[in-house]
Amino acid sequence: MDGARAPGTMRTVPIMARREAASPAAAMTAEADGKPGCIEHRAYARVGLLGNPSDVYFGRTISFSLGNFWSSVRLEPSKDLVIRPHPKHDLVSFDSLHHLATRLQNEGYYGGVRLLMAICNVFYRYCSEKNIALKEGNFTLSYETNIPRQTGLSGSSAIVCAALNCLLDFYKVRHLVKVQIRPDLILNAERELGIVAGLQDRVAQVYGGLVYMDFDKKNMDTLGHGVYTPMDVSFLPPLHLIYAENPSDSGKVHSTVRKRWLDGDKFIISSMEEVAKIALHGRKALEERNMSELAKLMDCNFDLRRKMFGDDVLGSLNIQMIETARSVGAAAKFTGSGGAVVTFCPRGPQQVKLLQDACLRANFVIVPVVVAPSALADGDLMMISS
Ligand SMILES: Nc1ncnc2c1ncn2[C@@H]1O[C@H](COP(=O)(O)OP(=O)(O)O)[C@@H](O)[C@H]1O
Ligand SMILES: O=C(O)[C@H]1O[C@H](OP(=O)(O)O)[C@H](O)[C@@H](O)[C@@H]1O
Numbered sequence: 139m140d141g142a143r144a145p146g147t148m149r150t151v152p153i154m155a156r157r158e159a160a161s162p163a164a165a166m167t168a169e170a171d172g173k174p175g176c177i178e179h180r181a182y183a184r185v186g187l188l189g190n191p192s193d194v195y196f197g198r199t200i201s202f203s204l205g206n207f208w209s210s211v212r213l214e215p216s217k218d219l220v221i222r223p224h225p226k227h228d229l230v231s232f233d234s235l236h237h238l239a240t241r242l243q244n245e246g247y248y249g250g251v252r253l254l255m256a257i258c259n260v261f262y263r264y265c266s267e268k269n270i271a272l273k274e275g276n277f278t279l280s281y282e283t284n285i286p287r288q289t290g291l292s293g294s295s296a297i298v299c300a301a302l303n304c305l306l307d308f309y310k311v312r313h314l315v316k317v318q319i320r321p322d323l324i325l326n327a328e329r330e331l332g333i334v335a336g337l338q339d340r341v342a343q344v345y346g347g348l349v350y351m352d353f354d355k356k357n358m359d360t361l362g363h364g365v366y367t368p369m370d371v372s373f374l375p376p377l378h379l380i381y382a383e384n385p386s387d388s389g390k391v392h393s394t395v396r397k398r399w400l401d402g403d404k405f406i407i408s409s410m411e412e413v414a415k416i417a418l419h420g421r422k423a424l425e426e427r428n429m430s431e432l433a434k435l436m437d438c439n440f441d442l443r444r445k446m447f448g449d450d451v452l453g454s455l456n457i458q459m460i461e462t463a464r465s466v467g468a469a470a471k472f473t474g475s476g477g478a479v480v481t482f483c484p485r486g487p488q489q490v491k492l493l494q495d496a497c498l499r500a501n502f503v504i505v506p507v508v509v510a511p512s513a514l515a516d517g518d519l520m521m522i523s524s
């Protein structure tokens with residue numbers, strides 16, 4: 139999908155090696171399939187490394203953009219404004235009733251069309267409220283994605299994030315929409331649709347690379363966003379991702395805990411504070427390259443989630459993924475609300491081999507983690523440093 143450079147068009151971001159330095163991916167322009175005015179953006183899956191889900195509760199997280207999987211959105215100027223359904227993900231024609239029923243059971247009712255519509259709506263409203271003038275002219279939006287669905291890898295917000303980047307470039311208003319605000323726009327688009335979610339996913343996808351995030355209530359109230367600090371990806375040791383093909387419903391996972399937290403449940407409030415502290419300590423551990431501490435913090439993060447949510451809510455397969463990793467002494471936690479697990483083998487390659495064998499036996503997919511680079515353009519970087 140990468141192409142030659144041409145003004146006014148964007149190119150997708152290449153997957154970089156795990157430790158490769160961050161590059162201003164969003165600033166790279168190129169002609170998408172040689173069509174003038176065509177814009178294409180890629181946004182990656184994300185891994186919540188430490189501190190999630192405290193992002194939903196004014197806590198802190200360290201998350202990174204996962205180069206193994208991505209969504210891309212393409213914007214082509216057109217006479218009418220068209221949101222193009224994806225031939226596979228927005229299927230409306232079936233071989234049989236059985237096919238329809240199986241498909242709905244596995245994938246749910248919705249694809250990406252509603253996400254693209256919602257971000258257009260939210261973007262339009264935001265620009266109107268802020269008196270940001272938008273030029274005349276229409277476009278067609280289409281998307282592709284290879285992020286496994288409902289695995290806590292943030293497939294939905296990747297589509298929304300890539301679409302937002304297309305809109306920012308089509309209307310040439312990137313400099314008028316603060317980088318720190320963009321995750322909120324993405325979240326608002328999903329909230330419109332009733333999707334339960336937090337900010338860490340969207341921050342990781344807007345910024346790319348590895349980011350430390352502080353969602354302290356005072357800052358959220360006064361600044362209107364959290365404080366997001368990009369970190370050096372070379373701090374990260376080799377990590378592995380484990381996932382299963384069965385989906386988990388993130389909305390359901392959050393619902394009880396959120397209610398208890400809102401109702402002032404002391405156990406949930408104090409546990410969530412503990413989870414937020416994990417990101418704080420994790421930042422220090424990463425900077426000091428204290429890998430045994432990192433392993434401890436990852437495990438502690440999962441244990442706290444388990445106590446708060448309970449095994450029934452987390453789901454037996456998700457717990458089995460964690461236990462498979464722990465059976466060989468690897469540290470493990472959920473990347474999001476369930477469906478995929480990020481693991482760290484502090485004893486190195488031999489332990490990784492044991493982990494791979496254990497995953498094979500348990501029928502889980504295991505892949506080495508690739509960290510996607512910074513997704514910020516030069517102008518974006520200037521905005522966050524000013
Ligand atoms: N692979 C996909 N293709 C199309 N739409 C998707 C895909 N993944 C997610 N979505 C959209 O996002 C919504 C929420 O997805 P969700 O279950 O939160 O997955 P995730 O946690 O990976 O974001 C879905 O109902 C659907 O509308
Ligand atoms: O529970 C979590 O860790 C995360 O859950 C959601 O992400 P998802 O990819 O849907 O599992 C939520 O959007 C995040 O903010 C939470 O940290």
Ligand SMILES: [Mg+2]
Nearest residue numbers: 292293294295
């Ligand atoms: Mg989601």
